[in-house]
Amino acid sequence: MPRGIVGDELVVNGSKIWTSSAHLADWQELLVRTDPAAPKHKGISWVICDMQTPGIELRPILIMTAPGHHHFNQVFYTDVRIPLSNVVGEVNDGWNVAMSTLGFERGTAGMLENIRYGAVVERLVDMARQRLGASALENDDIGQRLAQLRAEVTAVRAMTYRIASRAAIAPPGSEASLARAFFSQLQQRIRRIALDIIGPDSIELPEDDPWIRPYLRTYSNTIAAGTSEIQRNIIGERVLGLPR
Numbered sequence: 001m002p003r004g005i006v007g008d009e010l011v012v013n014g015s016k017i018w019t020s021s022a023h024l025a026d027w028q029e030l031l032v033r034t035d036p037a038a039p040k041h042k043g044i045s046w047v048i049c050d051m052q053t054p055g056i057e058l059r060p061i062l063i064m065t066a067p068g069h070h071h072f073n074q075v076f077y078t079d080v081r082i083p084l085s086n087v088v089g090e091v092n093d094g095w096n097v098a099m100s101t102l103g104f105e106r107g108t109a110g111m112l113e114n115i116r117y118g119a120v121v122e123r124l125v126d127m128a129r130q131r132l133g134a135s136a137l138e139n140d141d142i143g144q145r146l147a148q149l150r151a152e153v154t155a156v157r158a159m160t161y162r163i164a165s166r167a168a169i170a171p172p173g174s175e176a177s178l179a180r181a182f183f184s185q186l187q188q189r190i191r192r193i194a195l196d197i198i199g200p201d202s203i204e205l206p207e208d209d210p211w212i213r214p215y216l217r218t219y220s221n222t223i224a225a226g227t228s229e230i231q232r233n234i235i236g237e238r239v240l241g242l243p244r
């Protein structure tokens, strides 16, 4: 069977794992190898794929942090024909396009969550006051951590505003990794303190308790959109100019 560029089409074969919401999507961004002989980051094209194209098969992947909830899929492609006109940027220059879309995913896409997490911290302050008493908030380790989290949520929001302002001039670049690495770990610290406020009772909470699932889910945040290790490599090499 032909594969790669055939006439004015791309013929795609292979599979893609961890595809969020593929079962709901009409279109998918796809990075496909179009020049197998080229070095690793070259020879890739970035293409928009209609999910109704013949040859696409979805298999749901269920996850233990949300029983019964369908979020992930593995997608299989068998001789999927995509018009070459769907390629964004140049054929074989998809890595540069992906760096640009990843800059948005790691930077400005976090804005809604930034704001939501500000409200989560305020709910935690109320919960701590009710459960532990106002004096605990003034003297306790929990009070100090909540104050720190409140400051950090404000800091990450300022970082995101900065990235959004710059995005009006040029697509976000490597600096988006600063916001992503910091915010994904901050979410873990915020969700963790909820369980510390609830204390030993948190072991007995039902799995659909509003503090439990989000806590478990934050562990995937330091993987999605590039792991924290990858974000740190980007910050080190491309923002700070350190050697590889």
Ligand SMILES: Cc1cc2nc3c(=O)[nH]c(=O)nc-3n(C[C@H](O)[C@H](O)[C@H](O)COP(=O)(O)OP(=O)(O)OC[C@H]3O[C@@H](n4cnc5c(N)ncnc54)[C@H](O)[C@@H]3O)c2cc1C
Residues within 6 Å of the ligand: 017, 018, 019, 020, 021, 220, 221, 223, 224, 225, 226, 227, 228, 229, 230, 233
């Ligand atoms: C909630 C969620 C949603 C996702 N949605 C999508 C989606 O919609 N579409 C999609 O395409 N993908 C999606 N992903 C996949 C995600 O982008 C990848 O899982 C992630 O980029 C990590 O890549 P990997 O799984 O190949 O891990 P690997 O690259 O195999 O990494 C394995 C481990 O090795 C470490 N590592 C790898 N390379 C280096 C290095 N150079 N230096 C130091 N450490 C290194 C990593 O930090 C990690 O700990 C999603 C993942 C999650 C968790």
